[in-house]
Amino acid sequence: MEEQHRKVWLSAIFCRYQVELAQVELHLMRGFLKDADSRIGEDEVVRIWVGLIRDAAYDLEDVIESFALKLASKKRGGNVKIVLKRFACIFSKGVDLHKIGSEIEDIMTKLSHLRSSLQSYNMISKWG
Numbered sequence: 001m002e003e004q005h006r007k008v009w010l011s012a013i014f015c016r017y018q019v020e021l022a023q024v025e026l027h028l029m030r031g032f033l034k035d036a037d038s039r040i041g042e043d044e045v046v047r048i049w050v051g052l053i054r055d056a057a058y059d060l061e062d063v064i065e066s067f068a069l070k071l072a073s074k075k076r077g078g079n080v081k082i083v084l085k086r087f088a089c090i091f092s093k094g095v096d097l098h099k100i101g102s103e104i105e106d107i108m109t110k111l112s113h114l115r116s117s118l119q120s121y122n123m124i125s126k127w128g
Contacts, residue, residue, distance in 0.1 A: 011097040018104045019067060022060055025111065029057040045121055049114065056111050063103045070096075 036050045 015097045
């Protein structure tokens with residue numbers, strides 16, 4: 001039983017790390033998109049790329065919100081911000097760590113591919 005508790009705890013720590021990275025990434029994406037809205041111009045490739053980034057930001061936001069709501073529902077009467085601070089303890093009560101981690105990982109992989117396409121389609125010079 002102790003080994004299972006250890007695995008859950010390690011999963012909780014890793015998932016917490018993934019969620020924190022996702023929150024930072026989302027914050028950066030929101031800043032980028034705010035700036036992009038004023039600079040898109042007429043370039044179709046840039047417009048498509050910005051749209052794909054916006055879609056990924058929505059997906060990431062959905063995963064983080066879903067995570068927060070699952071945690072809030074596990075703690076009766078808990079406010080989402082308070083629950084987020086205590087989520088390591090709640091993981092052992094059934095939050096699906098693997099699914100949350102996989103969704104975040106998939107979105108981050110998608111973003112990595114989008115960043116690569118930025119260079120492939122020479123959009124860095126178009127954006128500057």
